[in-house]
Amino acid sequence: MNQNELKQQVAKKAVEYVLNNVAKDQIIGVGTGSTADLFIDELAKVKSHIKGTIASSERTKARLESHGIAVFDVNDVVSVPVYVDGADEIDPEGNMIKGGGAAHTREKICASIADEFVCIADASKEVAILGAFPLPIEVVPLSREAVARQMRELGGNPIWRMNADGSPLITDNACHILDVHGLHITEPLALEIQLTIIPGVLTVGIFAQNAADVALIAAADGVNVVNF
Ligand SMILES: O=C(CO)[C@H](O)[C@H](O)COP(=O)(O)O
Numbered sequence: 001m002n003q004n005e006l007k008q009q010v011a012k013k014a015v016e017y018v019l020n021n022v023a024k025d026q027i028i029g030v031g032t033g034s035t036a037d038l039f040i041d042e043l044a045k046v047k048s049h050i051k052g053t054i055a056s057s058e059r060t061k062a063r064l065e066s067h068g069i070a071v072f073d074v075n076d077v078v079s080v081p082v083y084v085d086g087a088d089e090i091d092p093e094g095n096m097i098k099g100g101g102a103a104h105t106r107e108k109i110c111a112s113i114a115d116e117f118v119c120i121a122d123a124s125k126e127v128a129i130l131g132a133f134p135l136p137i138e139v140v141p142l143s144r145e146a147v148a149r150q151m152r153e154l155g156g157n158p159i160w161r162m163n164a165d166g167s168p169l170i171t172d173n174a175c176h177i178l179d180v181h182g183l184h185i186t187e188p189l190a191l192e193i194q195l196t197i198i199p200g201v202l203t204v205g206i207f208a209q210n211a212a213d214v215a216l217i218a219a220a221d222g223v224n225v226v227n228f
Pocket of ligand 1: 034098103107
C-alpha cells in the first residue's frame, strides 16, 4: 500500500470517527494538508450529519465550500467537539510538529477551541522524538532575521521557506515561514513556550499545548486508534 492509499484509508476512518463520536448538527474543525484534503472529500459524502465546519486555511475553506459544506468564521464559534487534522510528526505522547503546509497558526487556533484533537496520519509520521522534520515557525516578516539568529543560538539551522518559483512563501496571515533544521525536541511543551515568546514569532509548529487526544494511524495492516 503506498502513502496515498494509507492517507485514503485514514481519511475514511476519520469520517467514521466523526459519525460515531459527534452528535448530529454540530460544527467540526478541519485541518490542512493532503490527508485533510482526503478527509474533506470523504466528509462531503456524509455532510448532512454536520451543521458545518471551521477551516484552518484558505485552501481548506475553498475545498469545503466546493463540496457545499458550510464554513463558519472562527470568531462566531465558541467550541467544536472535534478538530481533525494531519501532522508532520507525532511522538508517543501525542505531541506534534505541524506547519508543513504553512497553516499551523490557524490550525492551532482551531485546535485551541476543540474538545478533542483527532490526528490523522500514516505510520511514517510516528517518531520517538520530534525534530527530524524541520520545525516551521511563522514569523512577522520584519522579525525574520532576528528570530533566525535566536534559532542559530539554540543550535538550529533556520531556512526561509520559498515557493517553487523562488519567491518568499506568504502565509494566509501575510507572514513568512522559517523551517528550523537540526533540533532534537526532547521537551516539546517547554520549547513551544520558549519560542512562542520571541518577539515577531506568530506561531511555532510544535503542538504540545494543543497535542493530539486521539491519533488514527494508517499502516499496511489497517488503521490503529491511539488514545493519549
Ligand atoms: O500541518 C500541516 C499543514 O500546515 C499538515 O497537517 C501537515 O503538513 C501534514 O500534511 P500531509 O497530510 O499533507 O502529510
